[in-house]
Amino acid sequence: MFDVVIVGGGPAGLSAALLLGRCRRRVLLCDSGHPRNEASHAMHGFLTRDGMPPAEFLARAREELKPYDTVELRHCTVTSAECVDGAFVTTLKDGEQFRSRKLLLATGVCDNIPQLEGMEGLYGRSVFHCPYCDGWEIRDEPIAIYGRGERGYGLSVELTLWSRDLVLCTDGPSEIDDEKRERLTRNGISIREERIERLEGTDGILERIVFAGGASIARRAMFFTTGQSQQSALATTLGCNVNEKGTVMTGKYETTHLRGLFV
Secondary structure: OEEEEEEOOOHHHHHHHHHHHHOOOOEEEEEOOOOOOOOOOOOOOOOOOOOOOHHHHHHHHHHHHOOOOOEEEEEOOEEEEEEEOOEEEEEEOOOOEEEEEEEEEOOOEEEOOOOOOOOOOOEOOOEEOOHHHHOHHHOOOOEEEEOOHHHHHHHHHHHHHOOOOEEEEOOOOOOOOHHHHHHHHHOOOEEEOOOEEEEEEEOOEEEEEEEOOOOEEEOOEEEEOOOEEEOOOHHHHOOOOEOOOOOEOOOHHHEOOOOOEEO
């Protein structure tokens, strides 16, 4: 039996495996190899690793775990987990099962990517979800924001830190009240409510947004805010509650309603 099974081998899961391994706990870390930032070409805002490709960061982290014989890494997909007689039974896609005293879910969230024609070749290069991660690289460029209501409004105001050439594209009714519209206008942010036909660009770089009817606007980058959801259904199948932001509701030290389950 393992002391802890960790599901998810991103920075959180790997950090937990390192610390638990150093505490001489027997740890199994399971990772499917599809992190949230898989499409990104560089990670930012992490001291000593700013600008490093995410895949390189993960490879280095796994190398640092090799000296610890208390930690086992598995490239695999966990399909289910349940609590049986006070212990956790984790089942892999191939049917193999492991028992552990504790279970840590570090699978994180995935972004709800807008289903727009042309998105696939641009996401991670010039279409992003996080200005703190990618805003610096396209500072002072013409930027579009994709979103509606409070989300679209909030991200638009936030992005004034990086550019003053901003257009909010709501792909339908904006769902923004008059007071917030006035603030956007004061900040020089226009709103386009037409349906978006497609995104156009070259070599991963956005060039224009084409609306239904043929009108278009030139943009160098786009940030979207369409919410997020759990990367894995394990937490909900174990009875955890998810809030409106798509994250699992936890208590002190990321505890859950189930003793021994951490998220």
